[in-house]
Amino acid sequence: MKKLIFLSIMLAITSIVALSFKAEPAKKKNRVTVVKDSIGSVKAFMSVYKVLMSPRCMNCHPAGDQPLQGDDNHIHTMSVKRGVDGHGVYSMRCSNCHQAENDPGVHLPPGNPKWGLPPANMRMVFQGRTPRELALQLLDPKQNGGRTKAQLIDHMANDGLVGWAWHPGIGRTLPPMTRAAFAAQVRLWIAKGAYAPGAKAK
Amino acid sequence: MITVTVNGQRHDIDADPNMPLLWAIRDILGLTGTKYGCGAAQCGACTVHLNGESIRSCCTKLSRAAGQQIITIEGLSANNNHPLQLAWNEMNVPQCGYCQSGQLMSAAVLLRENPNPTDQDIDDAMSGNICRCGTYQRIRAAIHRAADLAREGAKS
Numbered sequence: 001m002k003k004l005i006f007l008s009i010m011l012a013i014t015s016i017v018a019l020s021f022k023a024e025p026a027k028k029k030n031r032v033t034v035v036k037d038s039i040g041s042v043k044a045f046m047s048v049y050k051v052l053m054s055p056r057c058m059n060c061h062p063a064g065d066q067p068l069q070g071d072d073n074h075i076h077t078m079s080v081k082r083g084v085d086g087h088g089v090y091s092m093r094c095s096n097c098h099q100a101e102n103d104p105g106v107h108l109p110p111g112n113p114k115w116g117l118p119p120a121n122m123r124m125v126f127q128g129r130t131p132r133e134l135a136l137q138l139l140d141p142k143q144n145g146g147r148t149k150a151q152l153i154d155h156m157a158n159d160g161l162v163g164w165a166w167h168p169g170i171g172r173t174l175p176p177m178t179r180a181a182f183a184a185q186v187r188l189w190i191a192k193g194a195y196a197p198g199a200k201a202k
Numbered sequence: 203m204i205t206v207t208v209n210g211q212r213h214d215i216d217a218d219p220n221m222p223l224l225w226a227i228r229d230i231l232g233l234t235g236t237k238y239g240c241g242a243a244q245c246g247a248c249t250v251h252l253n254g255e256s257i258r259s260c261c262t263k264l265s266r267a268a269g270q271q272i273i274t275i276e277g278l279s280a281n282n283n284h285p286l287q288l289a290w291n292e293m294n295v296p297q298c299g300y301c302q303s304g305q306l307m308s309a310a311v312l313l314r315e316n317p318n319p320t321d322q323d324i325d326d327a328m329s330g331n332i333c334r335c336g337t338y339q340r341i342r343a344a345i346h347r348a349a350d351l352a353r354e355g356a357k358s
Contacts, residue, residue: 090315091312093255
């Protein structure tokens with residue numbers, strides 16, 4: 001009987017040891033290992049934040065229902081309104097003045113085929129947001145246009161209207177880093193865990 | 203050659219596609235009711251309808267109008283009897299008149315989309331059309347009057 005118990009225990013131990021050396025399933029091989037790093041993630045987001053708060057981005061993400069203009073973020077002349085779809089109201093639709101490309105010359109309307117604000121039901125406000133508030137907002141599909149993190153990266157890195165910020169036409173300042181550097185920081189922020197900065201971060 | 207339909211009439215225009223639409227309308231087609239004001243989409247004097255939207259023709263390239271429907275002040279109505287034109291006449295809105303073509307074209311879009319506009323709706327719609335004579339109060343009153351005329355016309 002003792003031999004039987006001893007053999008059973010040995011068999012169990014052998015099985016456990018054998019299982020511990022079992023090869024990883026094939027599907028796990030392709031997984032990207034996420035090394036969470038809250039400090040690195042927040043650092044990357046703070047770079048992203050500086051771009052998002054630059055006039056070329058923030059002017060079309062206002063706190064109110066009117067677009068902003070200029071490096072001083074003044075309200076768009078002519079008292080332009082957001083409208084339900086973000087493209088203006090009545091005879092004051094964005095594309096009535098803004099063309100598919102920048103008009104050449106100082107103080108002439110900048111342009112892009114998608115020119116407009118976020119729609120009234122998804123306002124995506126940047127103006128006045130702290131780094132923490134903006135990070136949490138960007139990550140929330142209910143506030144970011146229903147985007148996953150991958151879609152968020154794609155939007156920041158590849159969207160044509162976002163890209164206008166780096167080709168704003170004569171007389172307009174550029175965001176504080178290149179678009180490639182910006183996209184890299186967005187990827188880094190998310191890859192390192194998509195942490196939001198602390199409440200006191202500025 | 204760029205084909206544009208202006209006030210229901212098809213035109214083949216031999217011009218630089220980058221030419222401002224306003225130039226084509228005024229200098230090539232001879233429709234001078236639409237005015238040049240600022241050339242920077244700031245004043246609204248050059249407003250015409252492109253597929254029903256009140257665009258600023260000074261900053262719109264001719265190429266954007268290719269194959270599209272343009273309506274100028276000359277084509278707003280067949281007999282100058284659009285409710286807005288009747289109201290403008292009745293209430294003596296213009297002073298110098300230079301901006302009024304653009305004012306009427308913008309107001310027409312407003313009334314089409316909102317047959318009973320409030321003062322705020324009028325301000326929202328008309329804030330891109332500047333009048334140096336300051337006829338804003340009469341413009342607002344005339345838009346209300348035109349809305350009344352359109353309703354009366356619909357009843358009769």
